[in-house]
Amino acid sequence: MDLHLELWASMAVFAFVTSVTPGPNNMMLLASGVNFGARATLPHMLGISCGHFIMLMAVGMGLGELFIRVPVIYQVMQVLGLAYMLYLAWGIVRSGPPTADEVRAEVSTPLGFWGAAAFQWVNPKAWVMTLGFFGNYLPQDAGLVLIVVASLVFSLINLPSIAVWAVMGARMGHYLQVDLYRRIFNWTMAVLLVASMAASLFMR
Numbered sequence: 001m002d003l004h005l006e007l008w009a010s011m012a013v014f015a016f017v018t019s020v021t022p023g024p025n026n027m028m029l030l031a032s033g034v035n036f037g038a039r040a041t042l043p044h045m046l047g048i049s050c051g052h053f054i055m056l057m058a059v060g061m062g063l064g065e066l067f068i069r070v071p072v073i074y075q076v077m078q079v080l081g082l083a084y085m086l087y088l089a090w091g092i093v094r095s096g097p098p099t100a101d102e103v104r105a106e107v108s109t110p111l112g113f114w115g116a117a118a119f120q121w122v123n124p125k126a127w128v129m130t131l132g133f134f135g136n137y138l139p140q141d142a143g144l145v146l147i148v149v150a151s152l153v154f155s156l157i158n159l160p161s162i163a164v165w166a167v168m169g170a171r172m173g174h175y176l177q178v179d180l181y182r183r184i185f186n187w188t189m190a191v192l193l194v195a196s197m198a199a200s201l202f203m204r
Contacts, residue, residue, distance in 0.1 A: 008153070011137045015154040018132070019161035022192075023125040026165040028111065031092045031189040033169020034176055036110040041166040047116025048162055052130070053155040055120050059130050060138070060147035080122050088119075089190040 020026075025048050032041040088111070111119075120126045138150055176182045 007137060011133070011150065012153065012157055014133060014137065015157040016161055018125075018129045019158040020164060024123050025116075025119075025125070026162055027189055027192050028088060028092070029162055029165040030169040030172075031186065032110045033166040033171075034173045034182070034185060034189075035092075035169075037173065038163075038166045038170040040110050041169075043113040044111045044116045045159060045163055045166060047111070047113040048120065049155045049159040050113070051117030051120035052126055052158060053151055054117070055126060055130050056133065056151035056154055057147065059134055060142065060151060061144075086194065089194050092186050092190045094186075 029041060029044060029048075032044055091111075133150075133154060138146065142150075172185075176185050
């Protein structure tokens, strides 16, 4: 791990800035915090960080090179990501505070660990973060230990950074108890979610 301290600090700053800034993950966490609270959103947060860690490891071990050689694979993943994002946006629109109503409870559930982890693979911003991280900070001949440690550092910074959005949403939920206001918020978040996805598609 022969990287200078200054480079590790730069990596940490990159991880923080890219994690805490608005994007598909953070828009969903904000909406989930409003509708379900920070505690219920915890599996969603853990899924994001763990899923992104696996992505970092995969790219570090050479997956990114596959996308360069066969770009159609990434293009297919972009289409799947957009379709899944529209599905999640519709889920946000239908979200509401948990109630005893079994029908409503069935559709008003936060995204779980595995769903959040899987979403990272079709999230354009996650790919930009990952490819930018390895392209700018790690040498091409980086060994396994360096890849693992760098990926862990990124993920350990990522988790509290994205948690800010869920906590912020939970605090806002108190002011959105009126059903009309909550519906307006959910529709706004759904539109912003799709917009963030579209913006991320042009970041590469």
